[in-house]
Amino acid sequence: MAHGKTSHLTPEDPPLFTFFLEVSILDQLVGTMFERVLPNGITRAQFGVLNHFVRLGIEQKAPHELATIFQVTRGTMTSTLGRMQRNGLVSIGPDPADGRGKQVRLTEHGKQMREQCIAAIRPMITQIAPKLPLDRMPAALMVLQRIRRILDDHRPANPEE
Amino acid sequence: MAHGKTSHLTPEDPPLFTFFLEVSILDQLVGTMFERVLPNGITRAQFGVLNHFVRLGIEQKAPHELATIFQVTRGTMTSTLGRMQRNGLVSIGPDPADGRGKQVRLTEHGKQMREQCIAAIRPMITQIAPKLPLDRMPAALMVLQRIRRILDDHRPANPEE
DNA sequence: CATATATGGTTTGATATCAAAGCAAATTCA
DNA sequence: TGAATTTGCTTTGATATCAAACCATATATG
Numbered sequence: 001m002a003h004g005k006t007s008h009l010t011p012e013d014p015p016l017f018t019f020f021l022e023v024s025i026l027d028q029l030v031g032t033m034f035e036r037v038l039p040n041g042i043t044r045a046q047f048g049v050l051n052h053f054v055r056l057g058i059e060q061k062a063p064h065e066l067a068t069i070f071q072v073t074r075g076t077m078t079s080t081l082g083r084m085q086r087n088g089l090v091s092i093g094p095d096p097a098d099g100r101g102k103q104v105r106l107t108e109h110g111k112q113m114r115e116q117c118i119a120a121i122r123p124m125i126t127q128i129a130p131k132l133p134l135d136r137m138p139a140a141l142m143v144l145q146r147i148r149r150i151l152d153d154h155r156p157a158n159p160e161e
Numbered sequence: 162m163a164h165g166k167t168s169h170l171t172p173e174d175p176p177l178f179t180f181f182l183e184v185s186i187l188d189q190l191v192g193t194m195f196e197r198v199l200p201n202g203i204t205r206a207q208f209g210v211l212n213h214f215v216r217l218g219i220e221q222k223a224p225h226e227l228a229t230i231f232q233v234t235r236g237t238m239t240s241t242l243g244r245m246q247r248n249g250l251v252s253i254g255p256d257p258a259d260g261r262g263k264q265v266r267l268t269e270h271g272k273q274m275r276e277q278c279i280a281a282i283r284p285m286i287t288q289i290a291p292k293l294p295l296d297r298m299p300a301a302l303m304v305l306q307r308i309r310r311i312l313d314d315h316r317p318a319n320p321e322e
Numbered sequence: 323c324a325t326a327t328a329t330g331g332t333t334t335g336a337t338a339t340c341a342a343a344g345c346a347a348a349t350t351c352a
Numbered sequence: 353t354g355a356a357t358t359t360g361c362t363t364t365g366a367t368a369t370c371a372a373a374c375c376a377t378a379t380a381t382g
Contacts, residue, residue, distance in 0.1 A: 018302065019302050019305075022302055023187050026188075026312070028233065033315075036340095041367085043367060044368090045369090063331070073370060074330070076368065076369055078331060079369085098330080098377080100331070101331085102331075128315055131311050140304040141183060148190060150289065202337085204338075206338065225359080233338085233339070233340090236342095239363085240337085261348070261359065262360060
């Protein structure tokens with residue numbers, strides 16, 4: 001090992017890889033932490049959908065819009081919504097204005113489940129939040145958002161909403 | 162924020178959820194962006210292992226150590242390493258010092274594959290890196306690391322290596 | 323109008339991931 | 353020493369995720 005090649009630690013390696021690895025690990029930790037407390041078989045993806053409707057007071061939304069919002073493929077959203085539909089969390093009907101499209105709506109059960117999720121998450125959050133560097137997080141969030149936008153623009157087919 | 166803490170959008174909702182959702186989306190974008198350019202069937206998880214060995218000049222490492230480093234369960238690491246072994250990227254042998262343990266080593270093919278991966282990633286990185294806010298990322302990274310450590314300490318059974 | 327292209331949704335096959343349960347070896351402790 | 357606990361690894365079953373291929377409907381183009 002250690003050929004004279006000075007570039008085996010290429011310039012792109014340390015800073016960016018470290019950053020992206022940290023993002024990945026943090027995402028995993030947050031994901032498992034959430035899913036440990038979420039009720040029944042609710043996953044983070046499903047909670048994301050539930051929460052989106054309630055938070056924004058939205059009545060109905062098309063699957064492809066949800067896919068764009070959460071940055072997953074339509075196939076992934078098909079899978080998640082299908083499961084939520086089977087579990088009675090959402091109802092899915094045709095879009096009267098577009099023969100191809102569909103409309104997703106939260107059911108009563110879905111709304112109740114969202115409240116249950118919030119209640120289940122709360123203790124964990126209140127325990128952890130005080131220890132987080134809340135003052136530094138807005139700046140970090142802006143960096144993350146900026147990077148996201150840049151990567152988004154570089155996708156092969158960036159789904160312009 | 163004019164309403165204080167009486168809102169039904171509990172104080173834990175907007176700031177933290179937004180932050181964690183952004184982390185999640187960024188992770189997804191980075192993951193798919195990497196896997197689109199990585200050779201063959203190499204995934205980010207597999208590249209992570211390959212890269213770890215080479216970057217740190219490590220000869221062999223136990224599966225449970227790798228699991229701790231990448232913050233995945235041992236079961237997940239079993240799966241990834243098994244696939245890498247079947248594809249000739251690593252060799253896995255018994256740990257002579259511990260009858261339960263195993264030792265993972267990169268094969269020649271694994272080392273070459275890591276170089277291929279780096280080469281495959283480079284164009285994407287060199288195209289994107291100049292547009293990233295590199296000056297702000299170290300600070301953001303420190304925030305991410307700090308949050309990671311906090312969450313880590315709050316795991317039910319935090320795997321103290 | 324007719325063909326071509328784009329868009330919305332689904333399906334398939336592969337990988338990663340977790341939790342939980344299980345087995346085997348090592349360590350602790352009574 | 354012998355039993356209990358811990359640790360390392362695997363297996364199983366579920367979910368999420370992607371890319372690619374596919375169908376149906378919409379829109380654009382000639």
